Amino acid sequence: MNTTQKPIMEIKDLRFIYPGAAQPTLKGNNLTIYENQITAMIGPSGCGKSTLLRALNRIHDLYPGCKYDGEILLRSNTTGEMNDILKLRKENEFIKLRQQVGMIFQKPTPFPMSIYDNVAYGLRLSGIKNKGELDGRIEKALKEAAIWDEVKNRLNDSAMGMSGGQQQRLCIARSVALKPKVLLFDEPTSALDPISTAAIEELISELKKDVTVVIVTHNMQQASRLSDYTTFMYLGDIIEFGPTEEVFLNPREKLTEDYITGRFG
Amino acid sequence: MNRLLLNKIILILSTLSAFVGIGFLFWILVTLTYKGVASLQLTTFTHDLVEGGIRNLLVGQFTMAGIATLVTVPLGVMAGIYLREYGNATRVTSIIRNLSDIMTSAPSIVIGVFVFAFLVEPFGTFNGWAGAASLGIMMLPIIISTTDNMLALVPKELREAGIALGGSKHKIILQIVLQAAKVGVTTGILLSFARIIGETAPLLFTSSNNQFFTMDMNSQFPSLTVSIYNLATYPDEASRNLAWAASFVLTAIVLFINLVGRFVTRSKHL
Ligand SMILES: Nc1ncnc2c1ncn2[C@@H]1O[C@H](COP(=O)(O)OP(=O)(O)O)[C@@H](O)[C@H]1O
Ligand SMILES: [Mg+2]
Numbered sequence: 001m002n003t004t005q006k007p008i009m010e011i012k013d014l015r016f017i018y019p020g021a022a023q024p025t026l027k028g029n030n031l032t033i034y035e036n037q038i039t040a041m042i043g044p045s046g047c048g049k050s051t052l053l054r055a056l057n058r059i060h061d062l063y064p065g066c067k068y069d070g071e072i073l074l075r076s077n078t079t080g081e082m083n084d085i086l087k088l089r090k091e092n093e094f095i096k097l098r099q100q101v102g103m104i105f106q107k108p109t110p111f112p113m114s115i116y117d118n119v120a121y122g123l124r125l126s127g128i129k130n131k132g133e134l135d136g137r138i139e140k141a142l143k144e145a146a147i148w149d150e151v152k153n154r155l156n157d158s159a160m161g162m163s164g165g166q167q168q169r170l171c172i173a174r175s176v177a178l179k180p181k182v183l184l185f186d187e188p189t190s191a192l193d194p195i196s197t198a199a200i201e202e203l204i205s206e207l208k209k210d211v212t213v214v215i216v217t218h219n220m221q222q223a224s225r226l227s228d229y230t231t232f233m234y235l236g237d238i239i240e241f242g243p244t245e246e247v248f249l250n251p252r253e254k255l256t257e258d259y260i261t262g263r264f265g
Numbered sequence: 266m267n268r269l270l271l272n273k274i275i276l277i278l279s280t281l282s283a284f285v286g287i288g289f290l291f292w293i294l295v296t297l298t299y300k301g302v303a304s305l306q307l308t309t310f311t312h313d314l315v316e317g318g319i320r321n322l323l324v325g326q327f328t329m330a331g332i333a334t335l336v337t338v339p340l341g342v343m344a345g346i347y348l349r350e351y352g353n354a355t356r357v358t359s360i361i362r363n364l365s366d367i368m369t370s371a372p373s374i375v376i377g378v379f380v381f382a383f384l385v386e387p388f389g390t391f392n393g394w395a396g397a398a399s400l401g402i403m404m405l406p407i408i409i410s411t412t413d414n415m416l417a418l419v420p421k422e423l424r425e426a427g428i429a430l431g432g433s434k435h436k437i438i439l440q441i442v443l444q445a446a447k448v449g450v451t452t453g454i455l456l457s458f459a460r461i462i463g464e465t466a467p468l469l470f471t472s473s474n475n476q477f478f479t480m481d482m483n484s485q486f487p488s489l490t491v492s493i494y495n496l497a498t499y500p501d502e503a504s505r506n507l508a509w510a511a512s513f514v515l516t517a518i519v520l521f522i523n524l525v526g527r528f529v530t531r532s533k534h535l
Binding site for chain 2: 062101109111113124125126178
């Protein structure tokens with residue numbers, strides 16, 4: 001693992017409190033996300049993996065009353081500076097952030113519209129109206145999500161009629177179409193069968209050429225197969241972070257070792 | 266052994282009551298169809314009430330129900346959206362939600378009296394607007410709560426997925442969430458329409474009735490249901506036959522709308 005990789009996001013002393021919660025769910029997390037690398041988040045259920053992931057595109061802010069403390073830095077395309085996304089306030093700033101930091105959910109979330117319109121949706125929101133450009137971007141995104149061959153003859157069919165695995169790849173295509181810098185995956189295969197899971201994993205490995213990936217997973221094999229870096233969380237703290245090989249083969253913390261070897265979960 | 270016996274008794278009793286219920290319903294439907302069809306003539310649909318037909322009544326009833334629907338649907342759907350998507354489960358939201366639920370079961374005659382006081386009394390005459398308003402007030406809470414409930418069925422991940430693609434909240438609600446809830450909301454609208462099209466009490470002293478064809482909403486307005494109510498109490502055979510015919514037509518309309526509602530619910534890709 002070389003050490004010249006560039007950070008694309010940096011999380012500094014991040015505390016997060018859900019509305020109405022007495023205790024913070026994240027208790028001062030520090031983490032670096034490296035560009036074009038896959039970072040896996042593992043840890044027992046309820047330890048705060050999703051909460052941390054969802055802070056990275058501030059999707060939490062859809063619900064009023066969430067409290068953040070600390071910094072989440074994201075490297076700017078234009079200036080190369082690290083800007084704090086926790087400083088964002090205006091809706092158009094959030095929209096810009098989410099165009100750069102996309103998100104894939106546990107259950108596939110196809111919109112009730114055609115396959116074509118699903119992928120076009122984010123593109124149209126970003127202001128692309130030209131049919132030719134849309135067609136091009138959509139074809140490219142569907143190819144990148146390895147689903148073009150399956151759907152090219154039925155782009156106008158409803159996305160609701162696809163299989164779960166296809167829907168999940170469609171959702172990835174929909175996000176990839178916006179050319180995001182970072183893609184966040186929250187247990188993207190836990191609702192899928194093994195074959196679809198393998199396809200999604202292969203796809204994620206391919207994607208890292210163009211995009212940085214952060215993936216929450218319950219599946220230890222998936223984390224070790226797929227990721228370059230792994231972070232282990234426990235009760236709202238980041239216990240360990242490092243190159244995946246090290247974390248899995250030679251963990252520094254006893255807690256990490258216990259978790260990885262299945263002594264608790 | 267005792268338990269099995271009890272089981273059997275309950276099974277027999279419930280089957281029996283089901284048959285009694287269905288039996289009466291069937292009896293009503295058969296009588297209605299028999300008498301209704303026997304009294305139907307071509308002129309029933311081409312003539313107005315003065316000449317022994319129901320043309321003006323059908324037009325009047327649908328006009329008032331139609332105006333009620335046109336006004337109530339956007340209002341009710343928007344209110345439902347507010348409650349579910351913007352209300353954030355505050356006290357105000359829950360008060361509105363409860364009020365709306367209570368309104369759903371408000372006796373229709375009470376709504377009629379209320380509208381009478383505000384839209385009939387001050388103007389000194391029964392009028393079509395008052396009728397439409399009564400029907401609208403009946404319809405509104407039904408549409409609010411179906412919209413509210415149908416939006417609640419849309420998984421929150423769908424909203425989040427839209428937001429994560431760079432959408433703004435109102436666009437996601439209108440273009441995705443409402444789209445996903447479309448079938449349910451449409452069904453709710455259809456069923457609430459079926460409900461009001463057969464109402465008599467809210468029209469009795471709001472629009473009252475009119476024997477003649479009119480489109481003047483400022484005057485007494487023709488109504489199918491109020492006419493059935495009146496005709497049925499007249500002593501002459503012809504009037505009562507017309508009441509049967511009108512009842513049959515009304516039942517057929519309501520049945521048809523309900524069937525469409527069910528069909529819409531079942532069709533997956535609307
Ligand atoms: N919307 C919420 N409001 C309050 N607490 C929440 C909310 N969502 C999650 N939590 C709590 O935050 C903690 C972390 O949850 P989460 O990030 O979903 O865990 P993980 O993804 O690691 O399973 C849990 O204790 C959970 O109960
Ligand atoms: Mg989770």
